[in-house]
Amino acid sequence: MDWKKGLLIVPLSFSLLIPTAGAFASDHDEQMDKPTVETPGADLRADLGHLLSEHAYLAVETMRKGAEGSADFEASAGALSENTEDLTAAITSVYGEEAGAEFNEIWSNHIGFFVDYVKATGNEDEDAKQKALDSLDGYKEDFSNFLENATGERLQAHINQLIGSFDSYVAGDYEMAYEKEREAIAHMQMVAKGFSGAITDQFPDKFENTKAVTPASDLRATLGHLLSEHAGLAMMTMQNGIDGSEDFDASAAALSENTDDLAAAITSVYGEEAGNQFKEMWSGHIGNFVEYVQATGAEDEAAQEKALKALEDYRADFSSFLETATEGRLEAGPLSEGLQMHVNQLISAFDSYTTEDYDAAYDSVREAYAHMYKPAKGLSGAFVNQFPDKFAMEAMPTDMPKTGMGGTAEQQMPIEWIVAAILATMAATGVIVRRKMQKS
Structure with missing residues (x-):
């Protein structure tokens, strides 16, 4: 040839080259007529x-x-x-x-x-x-x-x-x-x-x-994009924090904007109350990483342990949140294990960076970036299974169903519309609209 x-x-x-790619479901043929x-x-x-x-x-x-x-x-x-x-x-x-x-x-x-x-x-x-x-x-x-x-x-x-x-x-x-x-x-x-x-x-x-391009794969790609970007930006922000770099505030603001985009995706599916709850927990776990960085700089091992304990509590709360939101399609136990892997990868990358083991640091950075495509696949699969009509190929959705996550989900714009609007705006303006970092 x-x-x-x-x-x-x-x-x-x-x-096979990518550890995040999953195997096909055993009932793959039966699912071909479903999103x-x-x-x-x-x-x-x-x-x-x-x-x-x-x-x-x-x-x-x-x-x-x-x-x-x-x-x-x-x-x-x-x-x-x-x-x-x-x-x-x-x-x-x-x-x-x-x-x-x-x-x-x-x-x-x-x-x-x-x-x-x-x-x-x-x-x-x-x-x-x-x-x-x-x-x-x-x-x-x-x-x-x-x-x-x-x-x-x-x-x-x-x-x-x-x-x-x-x-x-x-x-x-x-x-x-x-x-x-x-x-x-x-x-x-x-x-x-x-x-x-x-x-x-x-x-x-x-x-x-x-097809590579469907409403369902759009959702998976969007979550993969934002979750992997979160891992990448989080690591660079932690490096900037321990180094006292002049661009720390800008990197933290970019990470905050990524959080806003993720919260918007959750809001589009489950409503404003769920989106706000997601954002509060997600922002909290970023804050825990910042606390770990600060404790490392102060050589305060007790404060480091406190930050790690807070991240452990976050894992339990966030896993329960997603299990409830997806009506059991995602189980809290496996979710918590996946979140622990995310925490371990970022902490390992940061610890290796501070001890100047840079090869190990960037190995962990790559692992953290790749790992986020696993939850992206799992989350998008649960969302699509929960709302199959909203991800059908033959028609664009006109509303979202009530989910019990705040009562306003039916008024929210579907995720694929949001994604299309974001991409159209980027194409037209050549930039991503920046939002101000929220002050606590």
Whole structure:
């Protein structure tokens, strides 16, 4: 087979590379006439969303570390390289060494050009900066030819977002820097949506005639995006906190905005009262992490233990909240175990960072980012099972059912409408609307 002509065939074995991808339900065939988040097409979209958005996240952070001359720059760059290897392995597993090697070379080169831009910025060398930008323009053409279906506009947007975030950071405009970072992460989720939709349309037999883009998979992708972004932003905010970095407030504000977006998703399904309850608990657990950071800085082990105990209490409360909201479709016990894993990953990443074991820190960062696609799959599956009519392909929903979670759910906008509106706004304005961080 000419691998270039068939380049868009993404391997079904792709999910084996990603620890977050789940197995198909035993009654998969029976579920095909019902909306579901568990299909080969939806898995493909989630896998691509995970690795592509993680690339954007790690690229932004690595560029910042380079600008700062941070001790963890090499470890951050190593994590970015590992992300490239995961993407390369997916190509190689289907198209062989030649295709994998070509992909790896082009993808690695464009990361190198960003590094060149960082170095040129540090040296205040405008000619070298322009050379790096010209090289990125050449990459855009090469990679578009490699994929054959990729548009230059998509790739240019990616370049603009990363360069824009870095330039804003160097200029001390930290709010804009994090705005652009969130924009870059969201953009790659949109790229994953477009690519996975084209792939499943072009090769339906490879994906059991399932679609990557459905109302149900939209929900799964949205939760995967926001939950993984939460993990990434939380880790960087904790690092900024212990370092006393000037951009701490901006990173904390970005994390708060992510919480607002998650709360809006819950509100759209279960109503305002449930959304407010979610936001209170979710914000509380972020506060517990902040308390752990403060206690670490003060070398107060008792305060550290107190923060960890508060996180343990949060796990129990939040698991019960979700079990009630989904009417038992999600069980509190397994939920609590998953939440403990999230807590362990962030605490481990932070502790490793403070002890200067940077390789271990970024291993935990990647684990935390990937892990959040598991609850995204579970939550979206429960929501879709609970409200199947609202995620049917043939019609858009007109209202939401009452759930007993506040009595106002039927007045809320469905999640897919909210997502469509957010994406449309981003496309029109090129930015994510920022909200002020709530003051306690």
